[in-house]
Amino acid sequence: MRRHRKYADVPRDDQRVQADVDDEIRFDIDMRVRDLVAQGMGADAAREQAVREFGDVDETRRYCASLDASTERAARRTAWLDDLREDILLAWRGMRRAPAFALVVLVTLAMGIGANTAIFSVVRRVLIDRLPYRDANQLLRVYAGTGPRGGSDYLTARELVDLADAPSLAGVAAFGSLGGATYYGDESTDMFSIASVTPNFFPVLGARAQVGRAIGEQDLAPDARPVVLLSDAIWQRVFGGDPRVVGRSIQLGPVSRSVIGVMPPDFESPTFTAEVWIPLDLRPFVADPVRSRTMRVLRGIARMKPDVSLDRVRSDGATISARWRDARPGSPDPVAPRVVPLRDAMVGDVGRALVAVMGAAIVVLVITCINIAGLFLARATARRRELAVRAALGAGRGRLVRQLLAESALYGIGGGALGVGLAFAAKRVLEVISAGSMPKFGEMHIDVALLVTTAIVSILCGVAFGLFPALVATRVDLKESLSESSRSSSAGASRTRGRQVLVTTQIALAMVLMIGAGLLLRSFAALVTTDLGYTADNHVLTFRVEAPPSLPRDQAARNAFFVDLLTRIRALPGVRSAAFTDISPWNGPNSVRPRIVAGSADDVDAPSAMYITATEDYFAATGTKILRGRSIRADDRPNAVPVALISDSLARRLFPAGNAIGSQILFEGGGGSSLDKWREVIGVVADVREMSSRSFMPAVYVSDWQEDPWRRPEFVVRTTGDAASIVPALRRMLREVSPRSPLLVPRTLREVMHLFIAPQELAMTLFTVFATIALALAALGVYAVMAYIVTARTREFGIRTALGAGRASVMLLVLRQGMVAAGIGCAAGLILSLAGARAIEGLIANVPAHDWITFVAAPIVLLGATLAACMIPAKVAVNVQPVEALRAE
Amino acid sequence: MARESLDLVHGTVDVLILRTLAWGPMHGYGIKTFVRDRTSGAITIESAALYQALHRLEKKKLVRAWWGQSDTNRRAKYYELTAAGKRHSQSRLDTMREYVGALMRVLEAK
Numbered sequence: 001m002r003r004h005r006k007y008a009d010v011p012r013d014d015q016r017v018q019a020d021v022d023d024e025i026r027f028d029i030d031m032r033v034r035d036l037v038a039q040g041m042g043a044d045a046a047r048e049q050a051v052r053e054f055g056d057v058d059e060t061r062r063y064c065a066s067l068d069a070s071t072e073r074a075a076r077r078t079a080w081l082d083d084l085r086e087d088i089l090l091a092w093r094g095m096r097r098a099p100a101f102a103l104v105v106l107v108t109l110a111m112g113i114g115a116n117t118a119i120f121s122v123v124r125r126v127l128i129d130r131l132p133y134r135d136a137n138q139l140l141r142v143y144a145g146t147g148p149r150g151g152s153d154y155l156t157a158r159e160l161v162d163l164a165d166a167p168s169l170a171g172v173a174a175f176g177s178l179g180g181a182t183y184y185g186d187e188s189t190d191m192f193s194i195a196s197v198t199p200n201f202f203p204v205l206g207a208r209a210q211v212g213r214a215i216g217e218q219d220l221a222p223d224a225r226p227v228v229l230l231s232d233a234i235w236q237r238v239f240g241g242d243p244r245v246v247g248r249s250i251q252l253g254p255v256s257r258s259v260i261g262v263m264p265p266d267f268e269s270p271t272f273t274a275e276v277w278i279p280l281d282l283r284p285f286v287a288d289p290v291r292s293r294t295m296r297v298l299r300g301i302a303r304m305k306p307d308v309s310l311d312r313v314r315s316d317g318a319t320i321s322a323r324w325r326d327a328r329p330g331s332p333d334p335v336a337p338r339v340v341p342l343r344d345a346m347v348g349d350v351g352r353a354l355v356a357v358m359g360a361a362i363v364v365l366v367i368t369c370i371n372i373a374g375l376f377l378a379r380a381t382a383r384r385r386e387l388a389v390r391a392a393l394g395a396g397r398g399r400l401v402r403q404l405l406a407e408s409a410l411y412g413i414g415g416g417a418l419g420v421g422l423a424f425a426a427k428r429v430l431e432v433i434s435a436g437s438m439p440k441f442g443e444m445h446i447d448v449a450l451l452v453t454t455a456i457v458s459i460l461c462g463v464a465f466g467l468f469p470a471l472v473a474t475r476v477d478l479k480e481s482l483s484e485s486s487r488s489s490s491a492g493a494s495r496t497r498g499r500q501v502l503v504t505t506q507i508a509l510a511m512v513l514m515i516g517a518g519l520l521l522r523s524f525a526a527l528v529t530t531d532l533g534y535t536a537d538n539h540v541l542t543f544r545v546e547a548p549p550s551l552p553r554d555q556a557a558r559n560a561f562f563v564d565l566l567t568r569i570r571a572l573p574g575v576r577s578a579a580f581t582d583i584s585p586w587n588g589p590n591s592v593r594p595r596i597v598a599g600s601a602d603d604v605d606a607p608s609a610m611y612i613t614a615t616e617d618y619f620a621a622t623g624t625k626i627l628r629g630r631s632i633r634a635d636d637r638p639n640a641v642p643v644a645l646i647s648d649s650l651a652r653r654l655f656p657a658g659n660a661i662g663s664q665i666l667f668e669g670g671g672g673s674s675l676d677k678w679r680e681v682i683g684v685v686a687d688v689r690e691m692s693s694r695s696f697m698p699a700v701y702v703s704d705w706q707e708d709p710w711r712r713p714e715f716v717v718r719t720t721g722d723a724a725s726i727v728p729a730l731r732r733m734l735r736e737v738s739p740r741s742p743l744l745v746p747r748t749l750r751e752v753m754h755l756f757i758a759p760q761e762l763a764m765t766l767f768t769v770f771a772t773i774a775l776a777l778a779a780l781g782v783y784a785v786m787a788y789i790v791t792a793r794t795r796e797f798g799i800r801t802a803l804g805a806g807r808a809s810v811m812l813l814v815l816r817q818g819m820v821a822a823g824i825g826c827a828a829g830l831i832l833s834l835a836g837a838r839a840i841e842g843l844i845a846n847v848p849a850h851d852w853i854t855f856v857a858a859p860i861v862l863l864g865a866t867l868a869a870c871m872i873p874a875k876v877a878v879n880v881q882p883v884e885a886l887r888a889e
Numbered sequence: 890m891a892r893e894s895l896d897l898v899h900g901t902v903d904v905l906i907l908r909t910l911a912w913g914p915m916h917g918y919g920i921k922t923f924v925r926d927r928t929s930g931a932i933t934i935e936s937a938a939l940y941q942a943l944h945r946l947e948k949k950k951l952v953r954a955w956w957g958q959s960d961t962n963r964r965a966k967y968y969e970l971t972a973a974g975k976r977h978s979q980s981r982l983d984t985m986r987e988y989v990g991a992l993m994r995v996l997e998a999k
Contacts (some may be wrong), residue, residue: 020956021944024917024966027959028936031918055937064944071948501987 016071020175021064028052058711083399087406094407101379102411105372109415109461111773112368114422116361117262117454118430119766121423123358124450126347132266133342134206135306140313141271141345142172142300143338147694154296155337162323163300163337168308168314173201174298176280177272179712182546184251185238187743192234192252195274198282204303211235212246212261219260219279228257229270229277231875232265254549270301271345301342313339349759352842356763359839360516360770363509364777365461370506371777373465374784376408380473387473397474404470405463412462423454435483472498496792499785504825506781510774511829511862517771518854519844520764520836526846527757533647533688534585536621536753540725542586543730543746546712548738555638559705561738562713566615568737572729574720579618580704580713583611586691586752596646597666598654607653609646609698610690611667613627613707619685621716622749628662629683636703643703645683650698660684665700684805691756700722712744723748763843775862778825779869786873794880802882811874818870819863826859833858901933902942904985907970910952914969916959917943925926943968951977 012020028049036046051057095102133139142163144155155163155174164172166780174197176753180196202214209229219227228250230239239245255280269277286292304313321336344351387400395403445510534540547561562580569578596609616634619626627648644665651660679702690697704713717727727746734743754761790797797810802805837849847854909920925933946952946958951974959965972995 020966023964025936027916027963027965028918028921028940030963031961032936044934053936055935057937060937063941066942072946440963786898 001062012072014065014267017068017072018061018065021061021068024053024064025057034889083402084857087403088410091405091407091410092323094544095410098379101375105375105411106415106418108368108372108777109411109458110418110422112365113416113419113454113458113461114426115419115459115770116239116358116365116427117419117423117450119354119358119361120453121428121450123354126205126354127343127351131270131343131346132268133270135303136342137204138170138304138306138308139270139342140302140304140310140339141342142302142563143340144296144336153299155298155300156292156296157282157298158292159320160298160300161286161339162320163302166313166320168305168312168316170303170305170775171200171204172302173204174198174282174300174301175201175269175272176298177274178278180544180546181253181276182740182742182744183238184549184740189740190238191742191744192275192276193273194252194276195269195272196278196280198280201277201280201301207263207267209261210264211243212259214261215277215279220283226255226257227260227279228252229260230262231267231277232263234275235262239541251549252278253546254553254563270342302339310339310341322567323397333412336409350762352840353759356516356843357766357770360513360767364770364773367455367506367509367774367777369461369465370502370509371781372408372411373468374502374541374781376404376466376469377499377502378470378784378788380404380469384473391474400474401467402471404473405466408466408470409459409462412458412460412465413455415461416458419458420451420454442794450830468498468502473478496789497790500821502780503778503785504780504821504828506774507822507825507862507866508829508832510771510778511858512824513767513771513774513831514862515829515833515837515854516840516860517767518858519840519847519849519851520760520767522851522854523844523847524757524760524764527760528753530689530846532691532753533624533686534749536586536691536749538748538750539719539721539723540621540623540749541717541719541726541746542584542714542749542752543717543727544712544714544744545734545741546744548740550740552793565734565737566715567735569715569730572726572733574726576718576720577617577620578715578717579621580715581615581618582613582704582707582713584714584716585612585688585697585699586749588759596650596654596698607650607698609650609700610688612699612701613704614645614701614776615704617686618701618716621718623718624688624726625686627684628680628688631683632701633705633874637705640680642677642706644679645680645685646681647685647687647699649687649696650700651684654697667700672677692755760843760845763840775865778862779865782818782822782866783872785821786814786870787876788876789817790814790873792876797877798882801880807878810880812879814877815867815870818866818874822863822866822870826862829862830855830859900981901985902938904948904978904981905932905934906942906946906968907951907974907981910968910970911975911978914967915958916957916965916967920963920968946961946974969992 008218029047029823032053033046036049037043041049059344101684130136131139134802142155143153144159160172160174166172178194178196180191183190183192197215199215199217199220202208208214210232212229213228215229218224230245235241235245245259246261248259249256263277280298281296285298302313304310318337331691347354369506378636390400390403391397515579545562545565547558551557551561566578566580569575596607614632616632616636618624619631626645629645632643632645646654646660646665653662654665655663660681661683663681665681666678685699685701688699691696717723717726722747727743730746731743734741800810800813833855834850841849905924906920908923910925912923915923917936921934921936921939922941943952943954947954947968950971952968953971954966954968956964957967
């Protein structure tokens with residue numbers, strides 16, 4: 001070997017270096033003494049002279065030792081690099097020698113690492129990265145109500161004003177999402193999602209406009225013109241990023257508004273979507289003594305004062321809550337303000353889903369590593385002769401382990417590189433799956449930090465799956481391995497046990513993922529099939545139409561326009577029934593919840609209910625069953641008797657005697673609004689669920705014709721075929737009737753429903769994918785180990801057969817060995833799952849966390865798969881011919 | 890040897906060692922003996938300077954060392970020139986020739 005390494009081969013510590021220097025000096029002096037003695041000098045005198053002649057012994061000792069120590073360190077570094085180069089070269093050759101093996105390892109690893117990279121990139125953006133607001137950790141979302149999901153997104157004006165008094169809050173801003181607004185451009189019309197915000201909204205968030213200014217107090221001055229603030233997206237898409245747009249007037253819906261500014265690209269409205277913002281004036285709400293307490297139409301965000309804890313805010317909230325209770329004495333469901341950190345509010349269920357999915361991805365990666373460890377172990381065993389030869393040539397065990405580790409680390413890096421590629425590909429898939437459920441800032445983004453993380457994970461994986469096989473494989477018995485018949489000597493009980501431990505662990509982990517996927521699947525199935533009280537399928541289309549700006553703003557003109565439209569829609573081919581509504585159970589958390597009074601207006605126990613407006617045919621179109629009485633008719637017009645239908649549970653609550661039809665009800669606290677009138681109950685309909693919370697809500701349906709004019713009703717159209725297919729015909733018809741009225745957000749009720757269950761769907765889909773991969777890997781692992789064991793025991797099986805063992809007994813022997821490992825794995829997995837199910841409890845609804853069907857079905861599937869995996873090696877074992885087995889060696 | 894002309898001493902000792910090792914691997918005492926015998930005792934390298942120089946040269950990778958067996962059957966550290974050492978010794982030799990020539994011209998100037 002290389003001569004210059006001879007000296008550096010054995011690393012020396014500082015003590016050893018000093019000893020060598022001393023040895024060298026002693027040798028010099030001794031030689032001099034010998035020569036002097038040979039010249040006839042006495043021994044003592046000779047030594048004395050030799051030492052004197054030498055010069056400064058101590059200085060030389062110190063100087064040489066310190067020089068050598070540093071030489072030693074440098075040599076060690078060089079040697080290490082040399083070895084590394086050699087290791088990598090060997091690993092590369094090994095990969096090229098076994099391309100199929102390399103491919104399997106790299107692809108498996110790429111899948112595991114790719115999944116983790118893709119999901120981690122999203123997790124980081126959503127859960128870890130800073131929100132795009134100044135001091136975002138001080139920001140809160142404010143709700144009214146108690147319980148995790150109870151209460152309302154919406155507050156009254158009074159509640160908002162009271163909250164602003166809380167000493168722990170620096171500011172409270174309100175916003176209202178207004179849905180879509182039609183933009184009438186010079187050549188085309190467009191639809192912007194629009195929100196109204198109080199003047200302190202942007203200051204509370206700490207956001208500024210990039211061009212012009214944001215909405216401010218001056219926009220609420222008595223002589224102020226209507227204004228609008230644009231998002232960067234609209235500015236670019238519609239106005240070509242022209243800064244001169246500021247100051248121009250644009251027609252938005254019925255109002256001409258002057259553009260005051262453009263927000264920066266990274267600005268996003270917290271917890272709602274808006275492409276343009278207009279000012280929201282709270283004063284009219286606050287001024288009205290009744291509406292200020294009953295109109296639940298405002299949503300709130302707040303900023304805590306610096307150095308104030310969330311608990312302080314919550315205790316302030318309790319104080320305010322007491323005040324609210326006093327304002328509504330005896331109220332059965334006292335409303336309390338509830339504050340939630342803004343990030344939690346923005347992330348919501350998606351956050352929980354992401355954490356669970358990240359956990360699943362990590363488990364898949366662990367299974368992947370274990371699986372590859374199994375493959376490496378099998379190969380290392382096959383390479384025992386090679387390793388033994390290297391050991392015989394003087395390579396220490398540490399050196400061999402390092403060589404094997406370098407190989408697996410190289411695989412890790414290769415797999416990681418492929419994995420990043422896969423993550424890029426998965427980005428698309430993730431975007432499709434998570435569409436609608438992810439906050440905008442949750443978009444996947446691959447950057448240097450992420451790549452570094454992935455690289456570290458890849459190398460760690462390589463070490464993780466390489467270390468155990470390397471340690472096992474290098475425990476070589478030279479003599480045994482070099483002797484030709486090494487294979488026939490028993491495969492080594494400890495080695496087999498090692499493999500079985502690996503397989504059992506894989507099965508246990510796969511079990512956990514399958515249980516998770518099973519629970520999510522069951523819960524999702526329950527979500528989809530929940531009886532909402534209306535048919536949320538693809539036969540029902542909903543959309544909004546904006547009345548043209550030229551239409552006079554009075555009820556008669558508006559009604560005439562929409563009645564005409566309804567008639568034309570009904571005439572379209574494929575349409576069975578058409579109606580419209582303006583507040584529906586699927587439109588987000590229902591905002592208007594008046595309390596319903598029957599008989600005495602002082603009833604303190606009056607229940608609150610969803611307020612839903614409807615036209616004739618509404619129930620036919622939605623599929624909500626009318627249990628008693630009649631539906632709304634076209635002649636339930638403003639001058640006719642005000643009518644209402646109530647849901648079954650409300651009827652039972654208000655009229656336990658069953659005399660609902662013909663009775664009168666009143667919405668409490670209408671305060672002079674159009675709500676404030678006695679209505680005759682004309683029918684009782686089946687209960688419906690609010691789509692967002694999936695909870696039953698008592699509901700009151702009133703004739704849309706008899707309510708305040710609403711300029712943009714939501715149509716509900718039931719069709720015979722796929723509802724989406726009538727959209728083109730609808731657009732054509734609308735262009736003829738009113739060219740300036742665009743068709744807004746057409747979607748089937750099924751699509752609407754999927755928006756609400758998107759986080760659950762995301763978790764369910766990804767969990768199922770991961771569980772399937774885990775199942776496949778576990779089955780593969782079982783197969784590999786059993787195949788190895790059968791091959792190792794070929795001779796034994798041959799002898800058994802020769803001695804008269806039946807096929808069945810040989811097969812049983814093999815199957816038993818495999819299934820014992822599988823059984824232990826399943827049991828361990830079940831125990832882990834019982835504990836782990838709690839982690840996804842927040843994501844599963846309608847199914848208990850310890851749902852027995854899942855806990856029975858998953859082990860059956862897993863055991864079935866492992867049994868199948870064991871069958872192939874078992875068949876091989878059965879077919880061993882005694883003569884062949886004995887001749888084989 | 891005078892302490893104040895250390896540079897000259899170091900440089901000279903280095904050249905002496907490198908030129909000596911050009912004859913083949915030797916241990917420190919061997920180098921010393923070789924120089925003394927070659928110069929009939931005119932030049933004796935002090936051991937302290939010799940070993941410090943040898944270790945310095947080893948660090949510079951101009952010589953390499955290994956432990957071997959001396960003719961008295963003792964463990965001894967042997968040194969030999971590396972390729973770099975050979976090149977270096979040649980160039981130092983040229984410099985030294987020039988230097989000594991210049992020195993002689995001054996000393997022998999009449």
